[in-house]
Amino acid sequence: MNKKKNKNYNRVNDKNNFYNFFPRIYFKIVNFFKYKSIYFLDTSNIIADKNRKKIGFIFYIPFINFFITEKVNNEIIEKIKQGHKVININKIKIIKFDLIREELPDVCPLYYNYISNMYNPAVLDSPLFVLEMLLSEKAKGKKLSEENEKIYNKIFSMINNGRSKEINIFGEKGSNYEKYIDESFYRLIKKKKNSIKKPHHNQQNDCKNLSLALIYCLLKRKNLIYISSDIDNIAYLFNWIEGVAQQSVFKQIILSRFHKLPDHDKKRWSEGKPISIFVNYEDEFKKLFNGYMTDMLSHDWKKTAFHFILKYWDQKEKKFIKYKFSFNNLSRELLLTLHGNCSCPYVKNYDYGNWIKYLYWPLLPHNKYFKILLLKKRIIKVSSSPNWILHSANCNNRNLDPLSVYDFRGYSQFT
Numbered sequence: 001m002n003k004k005k006n007k008n009y010n011r012v013n014d015k016n017n018f019y020n021f022f023p024r025i026y027f028k029i030v031n032f033f034k035y036k037s038i039y040f041l042d043t044s045n046i047i048a049d050k051n052r053k054k055i056g057f058i059f060y061i062p063f064i065n066f067f068i069t070e071k072v073n074n075e076i077i078e079k080i081k082q083g084h085k086v087i088n089i090n091k092i093k094i095i096k097f098d099l100i101r102e103e104l105p106d107v108c109p110l111y112y113n114y115i116s117n118m119y120n121p122a123v124l125d126s127p128l129f130v131l132e133m134l135l136s137e138k139a140k141g142k143k144l145s146e147e148n149e150k151i152y153n154k155i156f157s158m159i160n161n162g163r164s165k166e167i168n169i170f171g172e173k174g175s176n177y178e179k180y181i182d183e184s185f186y187r188l189i190k191k192k193k194n195s196i197k198k199p200h201h202n203q204q205n206d207c208k209n210l211s212l213a214l215i216y217c218l219l220k221r222k223n224l225i226y227i228s229s230d231i232d233n234i235a236y237l238f239n240w241i242e243g244v245a246q247q248s249v250f251k252q253i254i255l256s257r258f259h260k261l262p263d264h265d266k267k268r269w270s271e272g273k274p275i276s277i278f279v280n281y282e283d284e285f286k287k288l289f290n291g292y293m294t295d296m297l298s299h300d301w302k303k304t305a306f307h308f309i310l311k312y313w314d315q316k317e318k319k320f321i322k323y324k325f326s327f328n329n330l331s332r333e334l335l336l337t338l339h340g341n342c343s344c345p346y347v348k349n350y351d352y353g354n355w356i357k358y359l360y361w362p363l364l365p366h367n368k369y370f371k372i373l374l375l376k377k378r379i380i381k382v383s384s385s386p387n388w389i390l391h392s393a394n395c396n397n398r399n400l401d402p403l404s405v406y407d408f409r410g411y412s413q414f415t
Contacts, residue, residue, distance in 0.1 A: 034306075036222050036223065037223040038220075038222050039064065039066045039067065040067045040068065040069075040227065041067070041228075042072055042209065042227070042230060043072050043076055043079065044228070045228075045313075046086060046092070047076055047079045047080070048086075065091045065092070065093055066091070067094075069095050069208070069209045069213070070095065070096045070097065073094050095213075098388040098391070101385070105344070105346050106336070106347050106348075106383060108342075109344050110339060111208075111211050113340040113341075113342040114214060114215070115204070116340065116413050117242075117243025118211065118237075119204060119207045119239075119411045120132055120136055120139075120192075120413060120414065121243045122412075122413035123243055124246065124281075124360075125242075125286060131152065134151070135152075135189075138196050139412070159186050162182055163186055180231065180234055180314075181234055181235070184231045184233075184235040187231055188232045191232065206230060207236055210236050210237065214308060217306070217308045217327075218327060219336070221306050222306060224307070224308050224309070225311055226308065226310050226311065227313065229312070229313040234321075234323065241296050243413075244335060244338055247338055249285060249292055250360070250372070251353045252288060253277075253285070253288070254353065254374065255353045257277050261275070269374060269376055270376065272375075276371055276373050276374070277371075277374065278370070278371055278372075279372060280368055281363045281369065283368075285370070296325065299324070303328075306326070307324055307325065307327070308324075308327070309322060309323070309325075310322070337351075341357050341413075343396070344391075344395050346383060348380050348381055349377055349380050355379050356374055357375040358374055359372070359415060
């Protein structure tokens, strides 16, 4: 499960490759001095369990200020009220979404688009596409047909059984990276299944924390080390990579086709009527998607770049598992202008193709093409920065937050 992306990750970042050695050392030194490193923590790194000495990895680094998000701070306050103790003694700075948004309004649709890519993604080339779609149906209260219920249970069983296999789909011995990726996706899917029946108000905070940390990393051009003892973050991060890669492909295809459309189709679109395009799955979409995925996972071509590093602390094994992703100026610009289908009444969407909303259908059996339906967003030419009260009252993204506490509907990419 999801080992194809990890295979690419290992291949393009092979530290034992002789040709990678000297460039890797040189640019590692350059980037060390060029980009400052900062540390983000989750709740388990700061709070001790009532029944144990610690939940996650405890450390102290002199002269280092750690960062947490507002959601993590709220969880800490809640746990202190329950009798937990604070164990991290470093200075901690709280990063708030609303403060960043007031400084840079474009953050709003970006933040919620990242969350939707992490939580309930609809990536056509993902082996979990069908399962995510069926989870979305269940979350909406729909009853699955007998056939779909069998498919749903069968896929989940395959994910569970795949965790114990030592040989991966390439016939090679599975690495630690693959082991933790498989385990993270299994636990995340299981958690989402359970949350449909028994929701918890903190169930989506991981996505919000990770989304804000990624945005902060991209905005500030800093090496961000995200330290967590929650294995779900590995799955969320790989979901995000697949999701933004697919959205980048859709944007490229749609913009290249849109300018070639007949005048009557452009007129229909400008009047708010939908128009359709058809995309060759193998020859067009998949080739571009694989290219974007390789670019996202590769470090070597990004000679001067800053990094987002997820360091997962395995409490049982007492060790870190590290996943590192690099961004240069080109990938930074792409990722900071990717609104997807999200929009905000206070954020301009007049450029980078953000004025187009789209719906798409999975490839049907024996077909070479899939359909994308193009819709028009309300076009906003200038961004503004209202206070959080006004923004919360008028932004659809913020209005979905209370709904998303209980199910997937707010952030789902399935309609």
